[in-house]
Amino acid sequence: MTDGRKFLRRRDVLRGATLGSGALILSGCDALNENATFRSALRRVDGLNQATHRALMDRAALAPEFALSDISPVFKTNGSVTATSAEYLGHLQSNFADWRLRVDGMVANPLVLGLDALRAMPARTQITRHDCVEGWSAIAQWQGTPLRLLLQQARVSNRAKYIVFHCADNYGALPYYESIDLVDAYHPQTILAWGMNGESLPVKYGAPIRLRVERQLGYKQAKYIMRIEATDDLSKFYGGKGGYWEDVGDYEWYAGI
């Protein structure tokens, strides 16, 4: 590091002289970026983006699906590559034989389902593109249970507005979680995937099940899902913004862009 610094310093002096005015503009932008009023004004555009998307398309409009030949040779892993709780590691050891998914919250008929019961339900297979907020994309085939089937079985209350996904993994020190609205929750391509590229979902991609919500970015695709909860208020969960990255990284809750 110190060598690099010495090497760079000469250039830095030259650059500093020419960029004084630019730095002034920049510090102005940084100051604006820290300004609460300006931030909330920018933040309001997120709602505009979601409203525009919802107005422009049918609520069931499908994300593009691809052919087997389009699948990425290596699907990049990101986020957690395993969960580390004793409970999860125990499930992993027994190949998820005793793992149970809970569907509860604002539902009339809470569910407790094993992996076999999930796999026995009607499934959907789709080859879709996964887009990371950072900019990269990877394509894979996903097989899983449409979320809407579980929500219909659980009889979600009319007052519920969101579906929250509680995950087994911690990212950093905090538990991962995510949430989507009911339009996306009932979307035909929104599945709890237990299969990937023709195999059981591998651990690094979220075994035993992960969410696929195909019209949004990667951080919405929660892995290692343990519990699904219907709610009318996201502010009472964890950091209150509806998802791990929304709480920790200040990313937008609606990730359609």
Place this chain on the structure above:
Amino acid sequence: MDATQAAPRDMTKRHHIVTRIWHWLNAVVATILLMSGLMIFNAHPQLYWGAFGSREDYAWLQIDDTRTTGFVRVGSAGVETTGVLGLSLDSTGDVRRVAFPGWATIPSYYSLAAARRWHLAFAWLFAFGLTVFMLGSLLNGHIYKDLHVRRSEWSLGAIWKDIQNHARLRFDHMHGTYNLLQKLSYIGVIFVVLPTMILTGITMSPAMNAAWPWLLDLFGGRQSARSLHFIAATLMTLFVVVHLIMVLLSGPIKGVRAMVTGRHITASGPDQVGERP
């Protein structure tokens, strides 16, 4: 009473109000979009062709570092860019391993979330501004009168003469009509580069892929759209650089005044160069 009638005879109307408002709005908005876009690029400083592409795949462009040096690689050709691209120092003298240095990005520090918020908000102003400017320029005759290349202008001799005049730094920029090179670059930016920026930007949205899947076919997939977005931004930046050089060479005070007031003094003056059309 018409403003042009009230003006002295040596003042001619140069830029329509729509042009002037859009010009200055765009100067700010495009700068913010470029700088926040460079921050977004820093989150994944590689570009690909096709539908997918990640660190696991071949990137045609990479701006990265070797921990001690920064480099840009295009295809198989690489060049060291330590100090500017890939690896640079921040204002406190600390080494930053980012593609574009802090002085070129909004915010100046690494924040993908903040950069996205700026970018996706100002993109609305950019798209609406361009749409209003295009419609306004169609209605006020700017496109037909000033940008439309007439049949008589399409001659190799005229183009060659234009190139010669530019090479000799003789510009007839300020005399009421645009020359051919000027028209072609304005047409290229207004009708090709800027719409490409907007459409490739929309193509990167997974939700918009469901709404308007034809955009993916148009640009050859999401990662191709991301590459084209970057290339169009480069072309836009080059246009602005050349534009600013031209303004400086052809009388910056007159040029800026005309773009602010809409009028331009046509009486012969010491700064009048080039031929009259």
